[in-house]
Amino acid sequence: METEPSVPRRATRRDFLGSAAALAAASAMAPHLGARPAAAEERIAPARKKTIGIQVGAVSFADEGVERVLDTLQERGAVNTLFLTTFTYGRGLAGRQIPGHPFPDHGAQESDEAFFHGGNYATPHPRFYEGTVLKQTRAPDHGALDILEAVLPAARKRGLQVFCSCEDQWRSTVPGVDQVLEIDLYGRKASTLCLLHPDVRAFWTALVTDYCTSYAVDGVLFFNERNGPLLNALGASHFQSIASSRVTCFCEHHQRAAREQGIDFERAREGYRRLDELVKASLEGKRPSDGHFVEFLRHLVEYPEVLAWDKLFDRGKHQVLAEVRAAVKKARADLEVGFHIEHVNSFNPIFRATRRYDDLAEKADFLKVVVYNNCGGERYVRFIDNLASTLFRDVPKEELLRFMSHLLGYEEKGYGELPASGLSPEYVRRETKRALAGAKGKCKVFPGIDIGIPTGKASRKASPEDTHAAVRAALEAGADGLIFSRKYSEMRLANLSAAGRAVREVGG
Numbered sequence: 001m002e003t004e005p006s007v008p009r010r011a012t013r014r015d016f017l018g019s020a021a022a023l024a025a026a027s028a029m030a031p032h033l034g035a036r037p038a039a040a041e042e043r044i045a046p047a048r049k050k051t052i053g054i055q056v057g058a059v060s061f062a063d064e065g066v067e068r069v070l071d072t073l074q075e076r077g078a079v080n081t082l083f084l085t086t087f088t089y090g091r092g093l094a095g096r097q098i099p100g101h102p103f104p105d106h107g108a109q110e111s112d113e114a115f116f117h118g119g120n121y122a123t124p125h126p127r128f129y130e131g132t133v134l135k136q137t138r139a140p141d142h143g144a145l146d147i148l149e150a151v152l153p154a155a156r157k158r159g160l161q162v163f164c165s166c167e168d169q170w171r172s173t174v175p176g177v178d179q180v181l182e183i184d185l186y187g188r189k190a191s192t193l194c195l196l197h198p199d200v201r202a203f204w205t206a207l208v209t210d211y212c213t214s215y216a217v218d219g220v221l222f223f224n225e226r227n228g229p230l231l232n233a234l235g236a237s238h239f240q241s242i243a244s245s246r247v248t249c250f251c252e253h254h255q256r257a258a259r260e261q262g263i264d265f266e267r268a269r270e271g272y273r274r275l276d277e278l279v280k281a282s283l284e285g286k287r288p289s290d291g292h293f294v295e296f297l298r299h300l301v302e303y304p305e306v307l308a309w310d311k312l313f314d315r316g317k318h319q320v321l322a323e324v325r326a327a328v329k330k331a332r333a334d335l336e337v338g339f340h341i342e343h344v345n346s347f348n349p350i351f352r353a354t355r356r357y358d359d360l361a362e363k364a365d366f367l368k369v370v371v372y373n374n375c376g377g378e379r380y381v382r383f384i385d386n387l388a389s390t391l392f393r394d395v396p397k398e399e400l401l402r403f404m405s406h407l408l409g410y411e412e413k414g415y416g417e418l419p420a421s422g423l424s425p426e427y428v429r430r431e432t433k434r435a436l437a438g439a440k441g442k443c444k445v446f447p448g449i450d451i452g453i454p455t456g457k458a459s460r461k462a463s464p465e466d467t468h469a470a471v472r473a474a475l476e477a478g479a480d481g482l483i484f485s486r487k488y489s490e491m492r493l494a495n496l497s498a499a500g501r502a503v504r505e506v507g508g
């Protein structure tokens with residue numbers, strides 16, 4: 001099977017129902033393959049050594065048909081596990097190719113901007129959502145399509161595992177969101193949801209309980225890429241904007257949690273307001289007499305509440321992870337829970353210092369560790385650009401990158417070359433080994449492999465050769481499995497085939 005013919009239109013609901021009806025008929029003949037929870041012994045247990053997973057969204061099945069997509073993933077990518085995007089309002093995991101980037105050589109060849117919305121791509125069953133204001137999240141993108149109902153029977157028949165990918169990405173128009181938004185440093189509503197808000201916590205618990213009770217899935221992969229206020233204030237990530245006056249969360253739930261832990265709210269807020277002034281002055285190039293770095297460090301020494309407030313954010317984030325895990329295990333003890341560990345965990349020594357792999361490993365059955373190498377060059381440079389505008393403004397960027405690479409254990413190219421070259425397969429090997437060493441065998445480690453994540457015009461694009469090399473590097477480093485990322489609808493088929501070839505060579 002080579003390049004598939006393009007489908008230059010949005011697949012209609014009737015096209016989709018044709019294949020869905022055939023699947024329903026097939027599962028009626030073999031009831032144990034249907035969408036009801038099945039006992040473990042009833043499942044077809046394929047012989048597998050490692051999890052070879054792929055992230056895939058509803059739009060691919062709607063555009064290309066369930067059987068055809070599964071054929072492609074298995075034949076080309078040697079995939080045995082689907083990480084099916086069931087909940088997000090974000091385009092990183094759902095929808096077709098991001099607007100402005102070329103379409104891959106499969107699927108519909110036109111933008112979904114007109115109908116992309118996001119939400120829950122399965123069916124929210126109301127009884128689970130009684131404890132939260134976030135009740136109406138059904139994704140309208142594909143009409144009445146329930147992606148789990150559509151894909152599970154076919155996946156089961158093939159012996160594929162199916163995990164629900166759920167991401168903390170919202171849009172402001174969702175009913176109830178307005179009541180649970182974070183509050184920023186100056187008392188304004190933010191666009192993100194407060195992780196200490198009881199309705200938000202209840203929503204995540206409800207969502208994963210619904211999935212794990214209503215459908216015969218194998219578990220959940222939870223995504224939350226949000227940083228705490230300190231890193232956001234400093235712009236210490238690869239995100240492009242530095243928004244020190246927009247940091248969160250200073251809502252009543254955060255104030256109460258702070259009181260319980262003996263953190264002084266007023267001092268924390270004052271600390272972040274002064275940090276905001278410091279960052280703005282740095283961005284304008286106003287050099288303090290002791291230099292930028294010393295001034296920032298002095299600020300942290302004088303306002304330890306700034307660090308404490310950042311840690312409070314992480315506590316909220318990790319509490320949600322723990323509650324998600326507990327809810328999944330309560331629904332069915334044999335299901336697995338994994339967490340996506342974002343790219344900043346690789347680039348940023350401050351972020352690294354705020355968490356431990358072995359601590360995360362105790363909360364999860366597996367960690368999906370981002371080791372995206374192609375887009376990694378561009379992202380690492382962007383991270384350096386941000387740090388070089390604030391904390392390390394006194395250091396030339398090329399030297400800062402070299403210094404940071406020493407701290408991070410990278411042996412990569414220089415500042416000027418990295419966007420075009422990307423990070424190397426050796427980076428994938430090292431970061432996989434670091435994760436395995438950190439997790440200490442307490443959970444499985446699945447590196448997330450970059451297959452065609454969109455980058456800037458002059459930046460590295462995935463090729464079959466480097467995809468092959470990255471997959472080999474991760475498996476040879478001892479990974480327990482892999483997750484091809486970020487979504488099938490942005491991957492070129494030749495790259496997926498190269499990934500599958502490496503899996504078969506190494507013996508996935």
Ligand SMILES: [Zn+2]
Nearest residue numbers: 194249251254
């Ligand atoms: Zn809050």
